Amino acid sequence: MTYLINNNSNVTKRVEFAENSDSQSTLRANGLGLSLIKSYEELERPELPIDAVSSQLVEILAKNDTSIIIGETGSGKSTQVPQLCVKAGLHEMGKIGITQPRRVAAFALANRVAEEMETQVGDKVGYKFRFNNETSEETNVVFLTDGILLREAIFDSFLSSYTTIIIDEAHERSLHTDILLYLLRMIQKQRRENSDMNPLKLVIMSATMNSEKISAYFDNAPIYYIEGRTYPVELFYANSLTIKDDDDYVYNAVSVVLDLHESEPIDHDFLVFLTGQEDIEKAQKMVKDDQKNATTRKILPLGLYASLSTQMQARAFSKAPQGTRKVIFATNIAETSLTIPGIRIVIDTGRVKQKLYSSQEYEKMDEMPTPEILRSNLCGVLLELSSIGLKSPSTIKLLDQPNKENIEAALDMLEKINAITVKKKLVKNVAKSFVELTSLGKKLSDFPVDPIFARILIAAEKLNCLEEALTVVAFISSEDVFLPLPSSLKEEEKYTRKFDTNEGDHIKFLNIFRAYKSAKNSLKHQELKEWCVSNCINERRLQNVIKARKQLRDTCINKKYNVGSCGLNTSLLRQAIAHGLFMNACEYDPVSKSFKLISSPGIKVKIHPSSCLAMHRPTTIVFTELVRTKDLFARTVSLVDAEWIKKALDPQNGLLS
DNA sequence: TGTGAACTT
Incomplete structure (x- = not known):
């Protein structure tokens, strides 16, 4: 069947509407309309493939309890479906929540949609993720990470402030998304059966076509396909251009940027995909060095990756000054779901790296990744x-x-x-x-950290060292704060860093935190930065640790914990750590010259060389995590007393009530 | 005696 639909922009499009089976209707907005549209720069916002079917979607959203919407990146579903929900009146009795697997996506989409709805972020449209909450009483549409919605469900198990939940990027199959799908299915059923509650509407959005499985999971919910791509973007693969240095793909990518910078119009911004934060910083520096003497046609190199501050991420989405080209170096966070205004050229370095693999490995890489929940x-x-x-x-x-x-x-x-x-x-x-x-279990679930880490906090309160334990738990549940050591450093120098202690790595974290705090009080901003570099510390990551610490501390205050300090008596702190990590306790075994896991003595581990106890030979240790390389290595290790481990195993233990 | 990197509460 073919329908002709008139939409608001006076562009007539051909839209096919086909009923494939009972459970599945197909809505196709084929690309025909796009050739009729004026250049997107002349429009308020670019014409989107979804526009052709927006009025049907409003009806669909109003009618169905659960809808599954399939559309490519660029179809406009992430920005438009929430607005169509508003058009369908779903915001009248509560909020419309739309989840993203990544923070940047939630942030960027909220900004875009706020602009399109002519409101401020935090007003009608907001976002919410860990450490950031830009929502208010007025907020109708909130973009949030899937992890934070899961947390909200702990405190409000019916998610009663929401009328509608949209799960975006369901195909990525993040652990949190999978759990949410389960939970939402259950909540929807409970709310349907309870006449005091409003029904919960669900929309599952995905970029892949393999959607029957999700449909079956939701009682054969109907699937709608949106076809078509957004405005034209040129895609370059770095290896199709001159490769200057076979081994250095960052250098290659920057060379391509500089070449294209000469030939392309200055207001066409570039997006370059690199693999990690380190490469991004390197590329930014290379461009900056090259641009030192430039006066006109300048390049503004910007980074975009998850651990960047929200303000710095926002810069990637803002306009570059007149006569300056914005070049964004990004990890895969920008690969899906994000459309950055101004980008006309995308440089994908992936191909360059892939040619390093054999064809067999290449095929393996192409397969669908294993859902996170299975591993x-x-x-x-x-x-x-x-x-x-x-x-x-x-x-x-x-x-x-x-x-x-x-x-x-x-x-x-x-x-x-x-x-x-x-x-x-x-x-x-x-x-x-x-x-x-159990009552302990209830307490542990109050903290947004691994339950065994939360146990450290509970024991620490009784041992009067919660202030210190908060610091340690914040460190072990955040990213590693150490910068990679330059290989030029001599072996001896590596192991004589000043925060090391024979008590172990957890106390070392405490030393770093204390030293940073006092450095912060006495040093100027620039000096503090230098202090961090000279101590091999990544300052931004350390600031994230401090934020995590504050969040945990606020929870403690909220729950009326006694936040005491043990001062210099760090033995108490190690005792608390032992009460959390007792399952990871090891004893030195002189026969095998390694450590055996007390809970399963067949397993032999070594202390990771990065640990400050690597050169020591303690009798009993606990570790935070195990890594398997050539051997099994215990990372982030503390010296403990064997008695503490026995005590931690005792169910009558008064420290954990 | 040696880390995959990215994502998240």
Whole structure:
């Protein structure tokens, strides 16, 4: 069937509307309209493929409990569907929430949609992710990370402030998205059955066509396809141009930028994909060095990656000054879901790297990545789900079922740390686990960190060293603050860094935090920066640690914890750490000259060379994490007393009530 | 005696 639809822009488009099967209607806005449109620069906003079907979508959104919308990046679904929900009146009884797997995406989309709806960010349109909340009473549409919506569900298990939840980028299958899909399906059912509550409308959006699975998961919800691409962007692969240096893809990418800078109009901005933060900083510096003497036709090199501050990320979305070209060096955070205004040329270095792989490996890379839920430690999410009220996590029905052993291992761990009790019951001759949250488990789930880290905080309160424990937990649950050591450093110098202590790496973190605080009080801004560099510290990451610490501390204050300090008595702090990490306790084994895991003595580990205890030979240690390379290495290690480990294993332990 | 990098509460 073919319908002709008139839309607001006076452009007539041909739209095919085909009914494929009972469960699946197909809405196609084929690209025909695009050739009729004027250059996007002359329009308020670029014409989007979704515009052709917007009025049908409003009806669909108003009518269906659950809709699945499939559209390519650039179809406009992320910016337009929330606005169409408003047109359908879904904001009248509560908020419309739209989740993103990444913070930048939530931030950028909120800014764009606020502009299109002619409102300020934080007013009718807002965003919310960890450490940032730009929403108010007035907010109708909120862009938030999937992780934070999951947190909200702990405090409001019906998500009652929302009328509509849109899950965007469902194809990425992030751990949080998968859990949310499960949870939303359940909440939708509960709200439908409870006459006091408004129904919950769900919209699942994805870029891939393999959507039957999601549809089946939601009782065969109808699937709608939006076809077509957005405004023209030229895509260059770096290897199709002159390769200057075979080994240095950053150098190649920058060379391409500088070449194209000569030939392209100055108001066409560039987007360059690189693999990581380090490469991005390097590329920015290379461009800056090249531009030192430039007076006209300047380049403004900007970075865009997750750990960049919100302000710096915002610069990537703002306009470059007149006569200056904006060049954005980004990780894959910008690859999906983001459309950055002004970008006309995209330089993708991926191909250059890929030619380093054999064809077999190349094919492997091309396959769909394994959903995160199939390869993650499930402790944290299972505790969250128990806290929301789920009684039988072993029978949880997810889009992809994690293997049973994985779930059992996580439940076993939660039981060992006394966060839950598990009762096995026979249901229709099949053993099922029923989970009950303990009072300790409830406390642990208040903190946005791994449950074993939260246990450190609980023990620390009783040991009167919570102030210090907050610092340690903030460090171990954040990114590594150390800059990579220059290989020019001699071996001896590496291990005589001034914060090292024979108590271990956790106390070293405390030393760094204390030293930074006092340096901050006595030094000027620039001097403080230099202080960080000379101590091999990444200052921005350290600031993130400080933010995480504040968030944890606020939770403690809120829950009326006694936030005391042990001062110089760091033995108390290590005792608290032992109460969290007791499952990771190891004893030195003189026979094998390695450490054996106390909980399973067959496993032998070595202290990672980066640890300040690597050159020592402590009897008993606890570690934060294990990494497997040539051997099994324990990273971030502390010296402990064997007695503390025994005490931590005791269920009657008064420190953890 | 040696880290994949990116994402997130």
